[in-house]
Each structure stands twice: as C-alpha cells, then as structure tokens.
Amino acid sequence: MRHIMAKSLAPTDGIRDYLAVQERKSLLRFLTCGSVDDGKSTLIGRLLSDTKQIFEDQLAALERDSRKHGTTGDDIDFALLVDGLEAEREQGITIDVAYRFFATPKRKFIVADTPGHEQYTRNMATGASTADLAIVLIDARQGVLRQTRRHSIIASLLGIRHIVLAVNKIDLVGFDQAVFERIVADYAQFSRELGFQSIVSIPMSARYGDNVTAPSDRTEWYSGPTLIEHLETVSVDEAVVELPFRFPVQYVNRPNLDFRGFAGTIASGSVSPGDEVVVAKSGKSAHVRRIVSHGGDLSQAVAGQAITLVLDDEVEVSRGNMLVSPAARPQVADQFAANIVWFDEHALLPGRSYILRTETDQASATVTDLKYRVNVNDFAHEAAKSLEMNEVGICNVSTRAPIAFDTFSENRTTGAFILIDRITNATVGAGMVLHSLRRAENIHWQSLDVGKHGRADLKNQRPAVFWFTGLSGSGKSTIANLFEKKLFATGRHTYILDGDNVRHGLNRDLGFTDADRVENIRRVAEVARLMADAGLIVIVSFISPFSAERRMARELMATGEFVEVFVDTPFEECARRDPKGLYARALNGEIKNFTGVDSPYEAPENPEIHLKTLGKSAEEMVEALELWLNERDIAENQYDSGGGI
Amino acid sequence: MQDLGGTRERLKSMNIALTHLQRLEAESIHIFREVAATFAKPVMLYSVGKDSSVLMHLAMKAFYPAKPPFPFLHVDTTWKFREMIAFRDQMAQKLGFDLLVHVNGDGVRDNINPFDHGSNTHTHVMKTVALRQALDKYSFDAAFGGARRDEEKSRAKERIFSFRNAQHVWDPKNQRPEMWKIFNTRIATGESIRVFPLSNWTELDIWQYILQEEIPIVPLYFAKERPVVERDGMLILRDDDRMELRPGETVENRLVRFRTLGCYPLTGAIESDADTLEAIVGEMLTARTSERQGRLIDRDEAGSMEKKKREGYF
Numbered sequence: 001m002r003h004i005m006a007k008s009l010a011p012t013d014g015i016r017d018y019l020a021v022q023e024r025k026s027l028l029r030f031l032t033c034g035s036v037d038d039g040k041s042t043l044i045g046r047l048l049s050d051t052k053q054i055f056e057d058q059l060a061a062l063e064r065d066s067r068k069h070g071t072t073g074d075d076i077d078f079a080l081l082v083d084g085l086e087a088e089r090e091q092g093i094t095i096d097v098a099y100r101f102f103a104t105p106k107r108k109f110i111v112a113d114t115p116g117h118e119q120y121t122r123n124m125a126t127g128a129s130t131a132d133l134a135i136v137l138i139d140a141r142q143g144v145l146r147q148t149r150r151h152s153i154i155a156s157l158l159g160i161r162h163i164v165l166a167v168n169k170i171d172l173v174g175f176d177q178a179v180f181e182r183i184v185a186d187y188a189q190f191s192r193e194l195g196f197q198s199i200v201s202i203p204m205s206a207r208y209g210d211n212v213t214a215p216s217d218r219t220e221w222y223s224g225p226t227l228i229e230h231l232e233t234v235s236v237d238e239a240v241v242e243l244p245f246r247f248p249v250q251y252v253n254r255p256n257l258d259f260r261g262f263a264g265t266i267a268s269g270s271v272s273p274g275d276e277v278v279v280a281k282s283g284k285s286a287h288v289r290r291i292v293s294h295g296g297d298l299s300q301a302v303a304g305q306a307i308t309l310v311l312d313d314e315v316e317v318s319r320g321n322m323l324v325s326p327a328a329r330p331q332v333a334d335q336f337a338a339n340i341v342w343f344d345e346h347a348l349l350p351g352r353s354y355i356l357r358t359e360t361d362q363a364s365a366t367v368t369d370l371k372y373r374v375n376v377n378d379f380a381h382e383a384a385k386s387l388e389m390n391e392v393g394i395c396n397v398s399t400r401a402p403i404a405f406d407t408f409s410e411n412r413t414t415g416a417f418i419l420i421d422r423i424t425n426a427t428v429g430a431g432m433v434l435h436s437l438r439r440a441e442n443i444h445w446q447s448l449d450v451g452k453h454g455r456a457d458l459k460n461q462r463p464a465v466f467w468f469t470g471l472s473g474s475g476k477s478t479i480a481n482l483f484e485k486k487l488f489a490t491g492r493h494t495y496i497l498d499g500d501n502v503r504h505g506l507n508r509d510l511g512f513t514d515a516d517r518v519e520n521i522r523r524v525a526e527v528a529r530l531m532a533d534a535g536l537i538v539i540v541s542f543i544s545p546f547s548a549e550r551r552m553a554r555e556l557m558a559t560g561e562f563v564e565v566f567v568d569t570p571f572e573e574c575a576r577r578d579p580k581g582l583y584a585r586a587l588n589g590e591i592k593n594f595t596g597v598d599s600p601y602e603a604p605e606n607p608e609i610h611l612k613t614l615g616k617s618a619e620e621m622v623e624a625l626e627l628w629l630n631e632r633d634i635a636e637n638q639y640d641s642g643g644g645i
Numbered sequence: 646m647q648d649l650g651g652t653r654e655r656l657k658s659m660n661i662a663l664t665h666l667q668r669l670e671a672e673s674i675h676i677f678r679e680v681a682a683t684f685a686k687p688v689m690l691y692s693v694g695k696d697s698s699v700l701m702h703l704a705m706k707a708f709y710p711a712k713p714p715f716p717f718l719h720v721d722t723t724w725k726f727r728e729m730i731a732f733r734d735q736m737a738q739k740l741g742f743d744l745l746v747h748v749n750g751d752g753v754r755d756n757i758n759p760f761d762h763g764s765n766t767h768t769h770v771m772k773t774v775a776l777r778q779a780l781d782k783y784s785f786d787a788a789f790g791g792a793r794r795d796e797e798k799s800r801a802k803e804r805i806f807s808f809r810n811a812q813h814v815w816d817p818k819n820q821r822p823e824m825w826k827i828f829n830t831r832i833a834t835g836e837s838i839r840v841f842p843l844s845n846w847t848e849l850d851i852w853q854y855i856l857q858e859e860i861p862i863v864p865l866y867f868a869k870e871r872p873v874v875e876r877d878g879m880l881i882l883r884d885d886d887r888m889e890l891r892p893g894e895t896v897e898n899r900l901v902r903f904r905t906l907g908c909y910p911l912t913g914a915i916e917s918d919a920d921t922l923e924a925i926v927g928e929m930l931t932a933r934t935s936e937r938q939g940r941l942i943d944r945d946e947a948g949s950m951e952k953k954k955r956e957g958y959f
Contacts, residue, residue, distance in 0.1 A: 019853050082798070250682055251678040251679075253710075306707070416825050417827065
C-alpha cells in the first residue's frame with residue numbers, strides 16, 4: 001500500500017463544532033453473548049463494517065486472513081476482525097473478550113465481543129460486568145440453548161437490565177416468521193424471573209446484514225427497529241447521581257504535612273464543599289472543605305468523577321474505608337449473603353479462605369454456607385457442597401474484618417466484590433451482595449480481663465501450634481506422641497489434636513470430599529487457636545493436604561506462633577508401612593478420596609521444620625523439634641530483656 | 646445532603662451529565678491511583694509519542710497537588726527521531742518528573758540497527774529485551790503503558806491490568822477475569838502487571854483531549870517540509886546520516902507529518918498540510934487507513950504484535 005495524501009476536507013473552524021457535537025454524544029457499552037457459532041463476532045464485524053469503522057489497511061489484512069483462516073468461502077469472514085489472538089484464528093473460536101469502538105451520528109459505542117464456549121464463561125462475565133445492555137444471539141436453527149440461558153442469567157446477576165434478542169441466521173430458516181415467534185416466546189418464558197426491563201427481539205442475518213443497520217426487505221413481517229436504530233435510542237440511564245453519596249477511599253494523598261487529601265472515584269451521589277460526610281466504618285463525621293483538582297477547586301462533583309477531597313477535621317480514614325452520606329449510610333458487617341459466579345477450575349469450597357476485594361477494600365473471607373446452586377436450565381435451587389467452574393450459587397460469606405457495602409441491587413459499585421485465591425492469586429469468583437446477615441451485627445467480641453499472656457505466663461511457657469502435615473502413615477502420630485511426652489516431662493502444658501481422634505467427636509459429621517476436608521481443617525484450626533489462647537503448646541497431627549487451608553490456619557495464629565512441621569515420608573514408604581491397612585484398600589479402589597492415591601497432597605514449600613523421616617528414628621525427629629522450640633524461646637527471651645522492661 | 650429532595654433540586658440546577666472525555670479521564674485517573682495504592686514499585690513507560698503525552702498529563706492530574714509517586718522510564722533504541730529526544734528532555738525539566746533512560750548496552754555493542762538486522766531483530770533487541778532489562782534492573786512490579794484497545798486486534802483483547810510472569814511473558818489464553826473496576830493487583834515475587842490506563846480511548850479521543858487540554862506534543866505530528874526518502878512504499882525521514890541511500894534513492898523535501906512515532910527508519914510519514922491540531926483532527930476524520938499503517942513492525946508477519954507482546958513488548 002502506498003503512503004496516502006490525506007486531504008483536510010473539513011474547514012478548520014468546523015472541526016471544533018464537530019468535536020463539540022462528539023463530546024455531547026452519549027456512550028453505550030454493550031456486549032454480544034450467546035452460544036458458540038451463533039454469530040457474535042460476525043455481527044460485530046458487520047456493525048464495524050457498516051458503520052465505516054474499518055480502515056483500508058485493515059480491510060486488506062482481513063481479506064488476506066479470510067483466505068487463510070476464513071470459514072465463509074470466498075467472502076470476507078468478519079469474525080476475523082475481532083478474533084485477534086492467534087489461537088482464536090487457528091481454532092476458529094473466540095477465547096477471550098475483545099473490545100471494539102464505533103460511533104454513529106447519534107451515539108458512541110464500546111462493544112465487548114464475548115466467547116460462547118462454556119469453558120470461557122469467565123471472559124463473558126468480564127465483558128458483561130461493564131456493560132449496560134446485552135445482545136443475546138440465537139441461531140434461528142437452534143433456538144434457546146443452555147449457553148443462551150447461562151449467559152442470560154449471568155447478565156441478569158451482573159445487573160444488566162436491557163436485552164436485545166438477536167434471532168440470527170434467519171436467512172437459513174427461509175426468513176420464517178413462525179420460527180422467529182417461537183424463539184421469542186421461548187425466551188420470554190425462560191427470562192421471566194430475570195428482571196430485565198426491556199427485551200427487544202430482532203430477526204437478523206449478521207452475515208448478510210439484514211436488520212443490522214438497514215431494514216431487510218426479506219422480513220416484511222417485521223416492523224420493529226433495526227439493531228442499530230435500537231442501540232442508538234435505548235435509554236439505559238441508571239441515575240446513580242441520585243443515589244446516596246458513596247466515596248470509596250482509594251488513595252490518601254499526603255505530599256507534605258499541610259495537605260491530606262482523600263482520592264477516589266465517586267460511586268454514587270454528589271458532593272459539594274460544606275457537605276457533611278461520615279466515615280462508614282467508624283461513624284465519625286466531618287465536613288468537606290475542598291474538592292481539589294488540577295484545574296482549580298471544584299464547587300461540586302458527581303458520580304463517576306475521580307476527585308480528591310479535603311476534610312475540615314482530622315478524622316481517621318484510610319484506603320478501603322468509605323466517605324458516605326450521613327442520612328443514608330451503607331451497611332458495615334462481616335457476614336452477608338451474596339450471589340457468587342465461580343470462574344476457577346478448582347471448585348469453591350465452603351470453609352476455604354479466599355481474599356475478598358471490593359473496589360478499594362480487602363479482607364480474608366470464607367464461604368460459611370453454600371445455600372444452593374442455581375441450575376441454569378430451569379433456575380432450580382440445588383443442594384451443593386461445592387461450586388464448580390462456571391456455576392452460580394447463593395452463599396453466606398464471612399470476612400475477618402467488617403467491610404462497608406450496599407446491596408448490589410442498590411448500588412452496582414459498592415455491592416460487588418471479587419474473590420482471589422490465596423496461593424495462585426488468580427481471580428476465582430465474582431460476587432454480588434444480597435443482604436447482610438443479622439447475626440454479624442448482633443454478636444460483638446466480649447472483652448475479657450485475663451489475657452493470653454497472663455495464661456501463658458502462669459504456665460511459664462509461650463504458646464505455640466506445631467502443625468504436623470504429611471501423608472497417612474508418614475509417622476505424624478508417632479512423632480507427635482513422643483514429642484508431647486518430652487514436653488510433658490519438662491513441665492510444659494500441651495495438647496495433641498489428632499486427625500483420627502477429632503473425627504470421632506467434633507468432626508464426626510464430615511467425610512473425605514474436598515469440601516469436607518476443608519471444613520475439617522477449619523474447625524481444628526479454630527480449636528487450636530482457642531488452645532493457644534489458653535496458653536497451651538498445641539500439637540496438631542492432621543494430613544491437612546491443601547496448602548490453602550494450612551495457610552488459613554497460619555493466619556489465624558499470632559505471628560511466630562504457627563510452626564508448620566512437614567513430616568516428609570515418600571508415598572512408596574508410607575504405602576509399604578501401611579500401619580492401618582488403608583493403602584492396600586485404597587489402591588484396590590475400596591476407599592475413595594484417599595490422599596496420595598486419588599486425592600492430592602500439596603507438600604509445603606517453606607515449612608518451619610522439614611522432617612525427612614527415611615532412615616531416621618522418631619527420637620531424632622523429636623530432637624529437631626525440641627531444638628527448634630528452645631531456640632525460639634531463647635531468642636524471644638533475649639528480645640524481651642533487650643526491650644528494656 | 647440531609648434531605649434528598651434538596652439534593653435533587655440542586656442536581657437539576659447543574660449540568661450533571663459528564664462528557665465522554667470526562668468519563669475517560671476519570672477512568673484513567675482511577676487506574677493510576679489504584680496502582681500507586683497497591684504496588685511497591687511502579688513505573689510509567691514514556692515513549693514520547695502523543696499517547697505518552699496524554700498519559701503523562703493524566704498522571705499529573707491524578708496525584709495533584711503531589712507529583713506522580715513513580716518515575717518515568719524511556720527505553721531508548723538510539724534510533725528515535727532527534728526531535729523526540731529533545732522534547733523528552735524538555736518535558737522532564739518542565740514538569741519536574743524523575744526520568745530514567747535505558748539503552749540495551751549489549752545491542753549497542755553489537756551495533757544492532759534496523760538497516761542491517763531488519764525491523765524484527767532491531768525491535769526485539771533494542772526495545773523488547775531492553776524493556777525487560779530495565780524492569781529487572783529496577784525491580785519494577787507495575788508498569789504503565791499507553792496502549793489503546795482500538796490500535797490493534799491483540800490489544801483489543803488485553804486486560805487493563807495485564808499480568809506478566811517472572812519472565813515478563815503474557816499468556817493471552819489465560820488472562821485473569823477483570824470484573825467492574827475491581828482490579829486484582831496481587832502478584833508473587835518477580836511477577837509484574839502491565840497497566841493500560843488508556844485502554845478505552847480511541848485515536849479520536851486522544852486528539853480531542855490534546856486539543857481540549859492543550860497538551861504539548863512532539864512537533865513531528867505537525868506538517869512541515871522535511872527531507873524524506875521513498876523506500877518500500879513508505880516515506881522515511883532521513884533524520885541523520887546513519888541512513889545510507891540505496892542506488893536510485895534521493896532525498897526530497899516534502900510537506901509531511903507523522904501520525905504515529907517510533908524509530909525513525911521504521912516509521913512512515915504521510916504527505917499532509919495539517920499544521921494545526923484542528924487540521925490534524927480534520928484529516929483523521931477523513932482518513933481511510935489506520936494509524937498503525939505507518940508502522941512497519943506490525944506487518945512483518947501475521948499476528949506479529951501478539952507475538953511481540955507475549956515476549957514482553959508493550
């Protein structure tokens with residue numbers, strides 16, 4: 001292609017007028033979703049092409065690619081415009097969401113083209129989370145499919161209230177009105193409970209352009225708008241500016257001692273100097289002194305603006321807190337119910353600890369109760385012990401510290417959160433708050449006069465939790481037993497929590513599924529914490545196969561109190577010893593979910609004490625443990641006396 | 646705000662609908678602050694082009710009255726237009742930000758250049774590898790870039806917070822979900838995040854914002870008589886005598902400007918008389934080719950941008 005001679009057609013004076021018009025155009029963010037091969041990418045290619053958003057060099061590349069990867073014979077394959085990753089073009093599928101931009105004389109658009117395959121549902125959710133409208137595509141030959149339903153449910157959960165039902169490939173059913181009417185009726189029936197404000201159904205052919213930007217003369221029975229007419233005019237305004245003021249504090253700007261500004265984006269409502277605001281978590285109030293901006297102080301700011309507030313009082317506010325309207329405050333709680341969409345191939349397990357993040361706040365969180373899973377076909381509420389990838393469930397969530405929030409139906413910004421895996425840091429789920437749980441508000445910590453240190457001092461020792469982890473038959477119980485005897489002989493106050501013994505009592509209701517194993521560890525970790533609080537040296541002897549739960553246990557204890565002891569005996573050796581005859585049975589398939597056989601064991605990466613048992617006696621192992629304990633106590637005593645009491 | 650009725654009255658009296666540019670600006674500022682609040686050692690990649698100018702302007706706004714709490718890094722391939730280098734130093738002095746310049750010393754020693762080694766090798770060694778060197782040298786854990794999703798089809802797929810493993814590799818098939826404005830900023834030691842505050846801006850938005858905010862840009866964007874050589878269908882500005890003429894080539898003075906700026910031997914000029922911002926925007930509105938059309942590196946091979954990005958290019 002040759003370099004081009006660009007002509008300045010528009011007179012310079014006209015440009016500023018033109019731009020002023022552009023500035024006043026509203027923006028609509030929407031996504032295309034639906035099942036595989038329903039034509040989502042093709043539709044976007046068609047929209048971009050018909051609204052003249054494709055440049056000559058891009059068109060040339062598209063023609064080249066269509067010959068190489070295209071699925072439309074000699075025609076241009078518009079899907080290749082959006083399927084931008086090599087893997088997508090090679091496989092002819094959409095893997096991740098693509099964002100495209102176009103404008104018409106009436107409106108600007110950002111469209112998210114999302115994948116139809118079930119395994120990439122998380123990428124569809126990514127595209128949906130910032131959209132106000134969803135185009136649900138349906139292949140006229142196929143009708144409403146499982147993925148159509150799943151995407152519609154997720155769109156609804158994520159707060160999308162406007163749907164375009166695009167009955168695509170209408171050319172392939174002979175432009176038959178009866179087919180269209182049947183699909184529209186099916187979808188209306190299915191989506192009754194999803195709370196959509198508008199559903200506009202359009203018969204179309206994305207490939208040939210029928211009813212996309214121009215009315216089709218092949219669907220004379222259809223008198224509704226074309227797709228683009230509807231997108232240009234549909235009103236999706238949510239008037240967040242009329243909601244109560246919410247300002248999640250993102251960053252405290254403190255360049256010098258004279259300036260302390262709270263930076264963040266207004267989630268809802270508006271603010272002006274002089275307004276009273278309340279710090280959500282403490283209830284302390286102050287007045288807004290200034291709204292600082294680069295171009296001079298502002299006299300007001302509204303939802304959506306990223307601003308810096310200066311208050312008239314030195315109230316304590318840090319990132320994660322919220323400045324709010326005193327008349328209508330958010331909830332502050334550590335337990336609430338939420339809808340959760342799960343993204344990760346490792347299932348959500350009740351009792352497992354995750355990191356919960358809101359827009360600016362963060363807390364450790366567990367799902368205390370998975371109330372039910374939603375069947376995407378018929379909305380049936382199904383009992384479930386875990387939430388698998390792409391499933392949706394209603395859960396009770398508990399956080400270690402209280403967070404400030406609204407319900408998602410009240411406020412899409414302050415009612416949303418994500419869950420992050422503690423080990424991999426992957427984003428594993430998204431949540432929408434339904435309501436806080438009363439019990440959180442009414443149960444407060446009772447403060448007690450006798451403290452942990454007093455209890456431990458009386459025993460003349462420092463509390464510790466020795467957490468033995470290792471395969472069944474690795475020697476945990478033998479070493480633990482001998483270790484306790486030694487400690488006991490030197491006058492220490494101890495207790496052993498043994499996996500088998502606890503399963504006879506406290507945990508007798510639990511089995512060996514992943515979900516039950518997580519709960520097993522959660523309970524014993526809480527018991528160990530209480531015992532450490534009582535001043536004891538606790539020895540926990542549990543297989544505890546998952547690193548996430550061991551980390552959760554570690555975080556429950558005071559710093560330095562948790563001692564992870566990896567009893568490292570190779571699988572073959574454990575199976576050879578087989579003290580309880582369990583390996584023989586597990587290898588025969590008589591016992592399910594046996595660690596090391598058909599259930600994983602995640603070895604510790606950095607245990608405080610690593611006991612390699614092969615060729616060593618239990619006495620030698622215990623010596624290593626005693627040595628460690630004595631060194632810690634000496635180090636801490638030195639630290640204490642060095643502290644100058 | 647005691648009484649909601651009063652609030653509504655007050656809202657009616659003011660113009661509450663944010664403009665398109667106000668929304669984009671707020672989103673970018675939010676992203677800047679999120680990084681400053683959650684990362685130990687962020688850096689802004691400063692490439693001196695128009696997008697970098699906008700990025701810099703937004704960074705100044707995000708932290709006002711403070712200066713941006715991170716340094717600016719320019720990866721200098723030693724083949725940038727001289728006017729770009731002059732502009733860079735002038736901006737650093739005027740705005741008072743902390744400017745780091747990194748050059749791949751190995752590449753200089755081996756005299757890697759676009760003429761003898763081709764655009765691919767040159768870009769890989771002097772840009773991609775150089776960038777990785779700089780990020781490792783300073784242990785940056787987050788790096789802002791000015792990429793926009795409307796530029797190129799693999800960029801259209803990228804998250805705003807884009808995860809890189811300890812080898813700086815992007816895995817486009819396995820990106821973290823990115824929900825609402827809740828960004829997952831957690832990484833393990835050695836891993837990093839590339840952050841793109843301009844993800845949702847288009848080329849038109851960039852120009853419009855430059856016009857509205859009167860943001861300084863490198864003069865090469867404006868039409869002027871410049872000495873150019875026609876080579877492989879592109880007009881190359883002969884910025885210094887390291888560019889040797891091939892038989893039959895001549896240097897001509899033509900009225901040209903640039904839509905995008907990179908290494909001078911790899912960036913094509915367009916013939917144009919647009920010497921004001923208004924004229925540039927007017928020209929853009931009637932353009933029939935995309936801005937990256939002037940970038941040789943995008944056309945080297947199919948999916949070439951994605952390949953470069955996976956290797957650590959921005």
